[in-house]
Amino acid sequence: MDGPHPLVSLKAVSLGYDSExxxxxxxLTIHLGDLIGMAGPNGSGKTTLFRAILGLLPILxxxxxxxxxxxxxxxxxxSSSLDPNFPLTAGEVVEMxxxxxxxxxxxxxxxxxxxxxKSLDQVGLSHLxxxxxxxxxGGQKQRILIARALMVNPKILILDEPLAxxxxxxxxAITELLxxxxxxxxxxxxxxxxxxxxxxAVADKILRxxxxxxxxxxxENPAL
Amino acid sequence: xxTFLEILSPSFLLFPALLGSSVLGLxxxxxxxxxxxxxxxxxxxxxPQIAGAGVAFALWLQxxxxxSTLGGGERTVGMVGSLLFTFLGMGFLGYLExxxxxxxxxxxxxxxxxxxxxxxxxxxxxxxxxxEILSLLKGEVIAxxxxxxxxxxxxxxxxxxxxxxxxxxxxLASFDRDLAFLLKGGNLFWDIMLYLLAGLSIAIGxxxxxxxxxxxxxxxxxxxxxxxxxxxxxFLSLSSLLGVLMAFFGFYLSVRLDLPLGPTDVALxxxxxxxxxxxxxxxxxxxxxxxxxxxxxxxxxxxSTKVSTPLPxxxxxxxxxxxxxxxxxxxxxxxxxxxxxxxxxxxxxxxxISAEERQTVMGLMRESLAEEFGQRGMQVSHPETRDKRLxxxxxxxxxxxxxxxxxxxxxLLFLTEIRRWSAERQFVRVWVDxxxxxxxxxxxxxxxxxxxxVPTPAAGHLGQAYTDAIKEIMRELFAA
Numbered sequence: 240m241d242g243p244h245p246l247v248s249l250k251a252v253s254l255g256y257d258s259e260x261x262x263x264x265x266x267l268t269i270h271l272g273d274l275i276g277m278a279g280p281n282g283s284g285k286t287t288l289f290r291a292i293l294g295l296l297p298i299l300x301x302x303x304x305x306x307x308x309x310x311x312x313x314x315x316x317x318s319s320s321l322d323p324n325f326p327l328t329a330g331e332v333v334e335m336x337x338x339x340x341x342x343x344x345x346x347x348x349x350x351x352x353x354x355x356x357k358s359l360d361q362v363g364l365s366h367l368x369x370x371x372x373x374x375x376x377g378g379q380k381q382r383i384l385i386a387r388a389l390m391v392n393p394k395i396l397i398l399d400e401p402l403a404x405x406x407x408x409x410x411x412a413i414t415e416l417l418x419x420x421x422x423x424x425x426x427x428x429x430x431x432x433x434x435x436x437x438x439x440a441v442a443d444k445i446l447r448x449x450x451x452x453x454x455x456x457x458x459e460n461p462a463l
Numbered sequence: 464x465x466t467f468l469e470i471l472s473p474s475f476l477l478f479p480a481l482l483g484s485s486v487l488g489l490x491x492x493x494x495x496x497x498x499x500x501x502x503x504x505x506x507x508x509x510x511p512q513i514a515g516a517g518v519a520f521a522l523w524l525q526x527x528x529x530x531s532t533l534g535g536g537e538r539t540v541g542m543v544g545s546l547l548f549t550f551l552g553m554g555f556l557g558y559l560e561x562x563x564x565x566x567x568x569x570x571x572x573x574x575x576x577x578x579x580x581x582x583x584x585x586x587x588x589x590x591x592x593x594x595e596i597l598s599l600l601k602g603e604v605i606a607x608x609x610x611x612x613x614x615x616x617x618x619x620x621x622x623x624x625x626x627x628x629x630x631x632x633x634x635l636a637s638f639d640r641d642l643a644f645l646l647k648g649g650n651l652f653w654d655i656m657l658y659l660l661a662g663l664s665i666a667i668g669x670x671x672x673x674x675x676x677x678x679x680x681x682x683x684x685x686x687x688x689x690x691x692x693x694x695x696x697x698f699l700s701l702s703s704l705l706g707v708l709m710a711f712f713g714f715y716l717s718v719r720l721d722l723p724l725g726p727t728d729v730a731l732x733x734x735x736x737x738x739x740x741x742x743x744x745x746x747x748x749x750x751x752x753x754x755x756x757x758x759x760x761x762x763x764x765x766x767s768t769k770v771s772t773p774l775p776x777x778x779x780x781x782x783x784x785x786x787x788x789x790x791x792x793x794x795x796x797x798x799x800x801x802x803x804x805x806x807x808x809x810x811x812x813x814x815x816i817s818a819e820e821r822q823t824v825m826g827l828m829r830e831s832l833a834e835e836f837g838q839r840g841m842q843v844s845h846p847e848t849r850d851k852r853l854x855x856x857x858x859x860x861x862x863x864x865x866x867x868x869x870x871x872x873x874x875l876l877f878l879t880e881i882r883r884w885s886a887e888r889q890f891v892r893v894w895v896d897x898x899x900x901x902x903x904x905x906x907x908x909x910x911x912x913x914x915x916x917v918p919t920p921a922a923g924h925l926g927q928a929y930t931d932a933i934k935e936i937m938r939e940l941f942a943a
Contacts, residue, residue, distance in 0.1 A: 316641060335631075
C-alpha cells in the first residue's frame with residue numbers, strides 16, 4: 240500500500256483514551272488521490288482513528304506524520320454530533336469553512352461568498368442556502384457539511400459515517416459525490432461506514448477495523 | 464414626560480439612565496446568546512449571584528476599615544468586589560469543569576446556593592449600611608451618575624466590540640470544536656475570551672443594574688429571538704434588538720408607572736418570550752414582526768394612557784380666587800423634612816423642641832404652589848383663613864366642592880394629594896394627584912397625576928432631595 244508522497248502516515252500506532260488502547264498496531268498511509276473506505280462495526284474505533292489523524296486525539300505510541308497542515312483537512316463529522324440548539328442556515332454552516340482564512344475584523348469577502356455558492360452547487364443544494372440547517376433531512380445535512388469541508392480548500396477529505404441516518408436516495412447522491420470529488424477533483428477521500436458492502440462498492444482501498452485491530456482488505460479478494 | 468417620545472430627547476432628565484439601560488439591553492443578549500447556545504445558561508444565573516456576594520464582601524471589608532485605602536465611593540468598592548468574585552468564581556468553576564467530576568448543573572447550583580448564602584451572611588456581618596448594601600445589590604440603572612454611565616459605556620462598548628470582532632471564532636468554538644481546532648488551532652483561547660467578556664459584563668452590570676436585571680438581559684431576549692429566526696446573524700441581531708426594546712419599554716413603564724426597573728424589565732422580557740413562541744408557531748416572518756409590533760403597541764399604548772398637560776393658566780379668570788387646600792398625605796408616612804441643624808436635633812432629642820415644628824413635604828409643596836400662582840398674578844388664599852373648619856378636605860372632589868360651598872367659598876379650589884413619596888439614591892419616587900375644580904358648578908377644570916421617579920442628582924441630603932423634587936414638580940405643572 241506504500242507509494243510516493245504520503246499525505247498521512249501511521250506506523251505501529253496505538254490509540255485510546257486515558258492510556259487504555261482502543262486500537263493497536265495501526266499501519267496506514269494515505270496518498271494523494273486515494274479513495275479509502277474504512278469499514279467496521281459501531282464502536283470499533285473508526286472515529287478514534289479519524290480524531291488521531293486530525294490531531295484531536297494524541298497517539299499513545301508509534302508515529303504519525305502528516306505532510307500537510309491541519310487546516311488542509313476537510314472534516315465532515317456526523318451531523319448528529321452537532322448541537323441542533325444553534326440557529327444556523329445552511330449557508331452559514333458552509334461559510335464556516337472559510338473562517339480559517341478570515342481575520343476577526345474582516346467582513347466576509349465577496350470571493351468567499353462566491354466560493355460558498357460554488358461549494359453548495361457542487362453538492363447540488365444551492366437552493367437550500369437560506370434554509371435552517373437543522374430542519375434539513377439527514378442526507379441534506381451531510382451534503383451541506385461536505386460543502387463546508389470543500390470550503391476549506393482541503394487536500395484530504397475525511398468523512399465520519401457520511402451515510403449514517405441517510406435515506407436511500409441521499410446515500411446514492413453522497414456516494415456519487417464522493418466518487419466524483421475523487422475522480423474529477425483529484426481530492427483524497429477517506430471515509431468510514433459500518434456498511435461494508437457500501438464501502439466495497441465505493442472505495443478503491445478498504446481498511447477494516449474490528450476488535451482493536453486494523454487491516455487492509457484486498458479489493459479483488461476480500462477473504463485476504 | 465408629556466409624550467411617549469419625550470424620553471428619547473437628550474434634554475430628558477433621565478436620558479443618561481435610559482442610555483445606560485439600553486446599552487445593557489444591547490450588549491448583554493449577545494453574551495447571553497452564547498451562554499444559551501453552549502447550554503451553560505445557568506452560568507448566567509450563577510455568576511451574577513457570585514458577583515453580588517463580591518459586592519457584599521467588599522462593602523463588609525470596607526466597613527471593617529480594611530479597604531479604606533482603596534478610595535472612591537461604595538459603588539467603586541462594590542465594583543472591585545464584584546469583579547474579583549466573578550473572575551475567581553469563573554476560574555474555580557472552570558477548574559472543576561476541567562477536572563470533569565460531577566454534573567455541570569450540580570456545580571452551578573451549588574455555587575449559586577453558596578453565593579446566595581454568602582451574600583446574606585456578609586450583609587449580616589456588616590453592622591451598618593444594610594439598606595445601602597441591599598440598594599447596591601438591587602441595582603438601579605435609573606440612579607446612575609454620569610461618571611458611572613461613562614464607565615458603563617466604556618466596559619460594555621469593549622464587550623460589544625469583542626463580541627462583534629470575534630463573532631466567527633466564538634461561533635465556531637461553540638458549535639463545532641473539532642473544526643475550530645483544525646481551522647483556528649485550538650479552542651481554549653476563544654473560550655477564555657468569551658468567558659472573560661461574559662464575566663466583565665456580568666461583574667460590572669451587576670453593580671450597575673443588579674443581578675436580576677442582568678440575568679434578565681442575558682437570557683430573555685435570546686430566548687425570545689430563538690423561535691423567530693433560523694440564522695445566527697439574525698439571531699444575534701434580533702436578540703440585541705429585543706434587548707433594547709425590553710430596556711426602552713421597561714424603563715418607560717418603570718418611570719411612568721412608578722415600578723422598580725429590574726422586575727419591570729424582566730416581566731416585560733418574559734412577556735416577549737411567551738409572545739415570541741406564540742408567533743413562532745406561525746412559522747412565518749410575518750408572525751415575528753406581528754409579535755414585535757404587538758408588544759411595541761401594547762407597551763406604547765399602556766404608557767401613554769395619561770397625557771400630562773400643564774396648568775391652563777391663560778384660560779383661568781384672573782379675578783377668581785384659587786383656594787389652595789392643604790395637601791393631603793395618603794402615604795401613611797410623616798414626610799417631615801429632616802433637620803440639618805445638629806443643635807436643633809439635639810434639642811428635639813432632649814424634648815426641648817417638638818419634631819412637629821419641622822417643615823413637611825405637604826407644607827413645602829403648598830408654599831411652592833402658592834408662590835408659583837402668585838408669580839403668575841393669580842389670587843391665592845388658604846381655605847382655613849375663611850373658615851377654620853377647612854383645615855382638611857376629603858379625597859373626593861364632589862365632597863370637597865360641597866364643603867367649600869357650605870363655607871361660602873367661590874372661585875376655584877385646588878386639591879393636592881400625595882399618594883407616594885419615597886427617596887432613593889439620586890431620585891425621589893413620587894405619586895401626587897393635582898386637581899383644579901370650579902366651586903360654583905363642581906366642574907373639574909384641570910387635573911394632573913405626577914407619578915414617576917423625579918431625579919435629584921444635586922441633592923446632598925434628604926431635605927434637599929425633597930425640596931429639589933418639589934421644585935421639579937412645580938416646573939412641570941407650571942410649564943409654559
